[in-house]
Amino acid sequence: MLTYQSTSMVIGISLALIILFLVRRDRLHGPYAIWWIGAAATVGALGFYPELFDHLAVYLGVRYPPILAIILGLGMLLVKILTMDLERSRQERLIRRLTQRLAMLEARGPLPDIGEPGSEPKVEDSAYPAPRASGSQKA
Amino acid sequence: MLNAAKQARCFPDAPALLDSPPEPPRPRAGLDRPIALIPAYNEEATIGSIVGQIRQRFDYPVVVIDDCSSDATARRARAAGATVLPLSLQLGAWGAIQTGLRYALRHGYQTAITLDADGQHEPECIGELIEPLIERQADVVIGAFPERASRARRLAWSYFRWLTGLKLEDITSGFRAYNHPAMTVLASPEASLLDYQDVGVLLILRRKRLRAVEVPVSMQPRAQGSSRVFRSWWIVGKYMLQTSVLCLARIGHRSTPLTPDD
Numbered sequence: 001m002l003t004y005q006s007t008s009m010v011i012g013i014s015l016a017l018i019i020l021f022l023v024r025r026d027r028l029h030g031p032y033a034i035w036w037i038g039a040a041a042t043v044g045a046l047g048f049y050p051e052l053f054d055h056l057a058v059y060l061g062v063r064y065p066p067i068l069a070i071i072l073g074l075g076m077l078l079v080k081i082l083t084m085d086l087e088r089s090r091q092e093r094l095i096r097r098l099t100q101r102l103a104m105l106e107a108r109g110p111l112p113d114i115g116e117p118g119s120e121p122k123v124e125d126s127a128y129p130a131p132r133a134s135g136s137q138k139a
Numbered sequence: 140m141l142n143a144a145k146q147a148r149c150f151p152d153a154p155a156l157l158d159s160p161p162e163p164p165r166p167r168a169g170l171d172r173p174i175a176l177i178p179a180y181n182e183e184a185t186i187g188s189i190v191g192q193i194r195q196r197f198d199y200p201v202v203v204i205d206d207c208s209s210d211a212t213a214r215r216a217r218a219a220g221a222t223v224l225p226l227s228l229q230l231g232a233w234g235a236i237q238t239g240l241r242y243a244l245r246h247g248y249q250t251a252i253t254l255d256a257d258g259q260h261e262p263e264c265i266g267e268l269i270e271p272l273i274e275r276q277a278d279v280v281i282g283a284f285p286e287r288a289s290r291a292r293r294l295a296w297s298y299f300r301w302l303t304g305l306k307l308e309d310i311t312s313g314f315r316a317y318n319h320p321a322m323t324v325l326a327s328p329e330a331s332l333l334d335y336q337d338v339g340v341l342l343i344l345r346r347k348r349l350r351a352v353e354v355p356v357s358m359q360p361r362a363q364g365s366s367r368v369f370r371s372w373w374i375v376g377k378y379m380l381q382t383s384v385l386c387l388a389r390i391g392h393r394s395t396p397l398t399p400d401d
Contacts, residue, residue, distance in 0.1 A: 093331045100238040103224040111217040
């Protein structure tokens, strides 16, 4: 039978190794890599010294140490998810503005102006089509 | 100028070259006339006649922002004499209008008019719509037609009026005219995360101390389809909740100093 210490060690080390592997393979971009290396270090340290929480719990007046670990873990997850949504909102803004700029670059003038394919009318000019009698209208 | 600076802030990594076109747009002859912006999503049935009416009656440049339509909207619009800005991702009504505003600013226009593509708004009323702008009585003019609203919609309006303190009657009308300062404010990244051209837009404008007025206009019953917002209870609920959060988030912002854009 395994002791709880070896179990936590195995879990901690394997988590840390997976994270470090991903960081080394460049799967995690800059600031995220830092967060996750920190996470790997924490998980690794706790794997080796699970009793850290026992001391911390006594110090913080928490009766049942494991719950402290769970609450801290959940708290960190919450912070992480919050920052993810912040980042997503920032990216959404960028994507929208990029899409808008692309649409502006791809502006296409009124139909008669695009005679030959491949030679788009200049965007600048396409906004000022020559006034013409629109035939298909029944005003 | 200012707009370019704001855009540059939005893309800190992009070379400055991308943000300022080679020759900066400078006012040219004819630019004092307004530009008409029409966001369109699958409106092939009506878009042609609307564009045609505006072109015929006023000879304004018309820009149709094609919000990823799957039908012939873009072709019909171009055939009727409009410039089409094709969005490659669907951005929704406000995203499309903002595209048009940015395009208008980039090309040096001083006034922009927005219309719905479904034939609800009477191009005939554009004259009345821009009058307060010409007389410099307002920065934003909203073409209001409160009578069109169902009871539920009126209830929603009075709820938002109560929540925001806005004094306007028809706060969801998409028939609007903006002057240059208003266009500049609304083209900024700050306004890019809005989803509808309604309360959020009005709140941003109020924050910048821009004046909004309403003029009564007549509106057609929708020729085709139905409102994008008031479509199903689920969407209405989402809309109400989102807009409420937006209003509440803006409460403290009421008294910010004047915009330097003027």
